[in-house]
Amino acid sequence: MKKVVLITSTYNGANYLPAMLESIAAQTYSNIDLYVRDDGSKDESVEILRRYRERFPEGKRIILVNESDQDWKNKGSHQSYRYLISRLPDADYYLFCDQDDVWKPDKVKRAVAAMARYAPDIPVLYVHNYYVCDKDLHVEHTLPKRPSISPREMRRISLARVIMTGTWGGVGMAQAFNRRLMELTFRSGDITPTVAVDCWISWVVAGMNGALIYDRKPLAWYRRHPGTFSSGDAGGLLRYRDWIRHMQRHCDNIVYGLRDYKRLYGKLVSADRAAFLTLFTSRRRLQKFLYPHRLRDSLPDEIAFRLLILAGKI
Numbered sequence: 001m002k003k004v005v006l007i008t009s010t011y012n013g014a015n016y017l018p019a020m021l022e023s024i025a026a027q028t029y030s031n032i033d034l035y036v037r038d039d040g041s042k043d044e045s046v047e048i049l050r051r052y053r054e055r056f057p058e059g060k061r062i063i064l065v066n067e068s069d070q071d072w073k074n075k076g077s078h079q080s081y082r083y084l085i086s087r088l089p090d091a092d093y094y095l096f097c098d099q100d101d102v103w104k105p106d107k108v109k110r111a112v113a114a115m116a117r118y119a120p121d122i123p124v125l126y127v128h129n130y131y132v133c134d135k136d137l138h139v140e141h142t143l144p145k146r147p148s149i150s151p152r153e154m155r156r157i158s159l160a161r162v163i164m165t166g167t168w169g170g171v172g173m174a175q176a177f178n179r180r181l182m183e184l185t186f187r188s189g190d191i192t193p194t195v196a197v198d199c200w201i202s203w204v205v206a207g208m209n210g211a212l213i214y215d216r217k218p219l220a221w222y223r224r225h226p227g228t229f230s231s232g233d234a235g236g237l238l239r240y241r242d243w244i245r246h247m248q249r250h251c252d253n254i255v256y257g258l259r260d261y262k263r264l265y266g267k268l269v270s271a272d273r274a275a276f277l278t279l280f281t282s283r284r285r286l287q288k289f290l291y292p293h294r295l296r297d298s299l300p301d302e303i304a305f306r307l308l309i310l311a312g313k314i
Contacts, residue, residue, distance in 0.1 A: 025056055027109070037084040093112055104219045123180045123181035130219060145216055149211065150211055163203050163254060184208055195256055208265070
């Protein structure tokens with residue numbers, strides 16, 4: 001069987017880790033290594049990981065990377081994941097995992113089967129639907145249907161729209177990717193530590209004309225805790241007040257991400273994509289404001305985003 005590596009960073013997750021680990025132990029796909037970095041937890045997260053490691057089923061392993069380097073410092077979510085990724089071995093496929101997710105038993109099997117349809121030299125990002133839940137796993141809704149995109153179709157995708165959307169390729173807990181995309185994304189050069197990993201990987205698969213596979217079947221329960229941001233949580237003006245607060249972080253992600261993207265891939269992308277990167281890494285605020293192509297899906301979001309550009313946030 002192809003080797004699959006799961007990637008997670010834990011931090012004070014003792015209340016939810018057992019459910020997540022049980023769901024991984026129950027996966028019908030058996031050639032799995034779960035690589036975990038604990039980010040300085042003050043609760044029993046590490047003890048839970050060690051207990052489950054001793055009784056994980058045959059074919060599945062838990063590797064706690066802190067034990068090999070004795071680095072138990074708190075780095076923050078982005079940097080902890082990035083550090084963990086830098087220490088991963090070669091595998092055929094990789095999946096992100098949040099410490100409080102619960103997976104359906106066939107999640108890994110479906111992801112592997114879907115990605116295996118493409119040749120190994122094609123970068124592939126797989127994203128599945130999921131149940132959006134409260135902290136107690138009461139289901140609120142699932143996601144709208146969306147199309148998969150082949151490498152040929154990806155050539156027509158707007159890189160500007162992909163980058164400005166951020167989570168265009170889905171949130172991290174629903175993402176899986178092959179070795180080729182791992183190499184392009186995380187082994188092509190350093191990127192700014194604060195750039196979100198799940199955004200970055202979707203930007204790379206789009207710019208490099210890879211494949212995006214969308215699985216419509218919900219394959220995990222995704223907990224939303226009190227304080228989790230969503231621009232859909234409020235209505236009217238309150239929605240856009242909250243949206244703008246969130247967008248400050250999003251804009252920083254875009255600004256630093258664009259610089260890194262141009263440096264690493266500017267000479268590899270098509271001419272129109274290279275022109276976009278050149279413009280949006282410049283200080284030509286008015287030209288960026290007047291960019292002739294859509295950047296966001298909805299008209300209100302587009303207007304708000306253009307105003308952020310005019311204000312110099314991007």
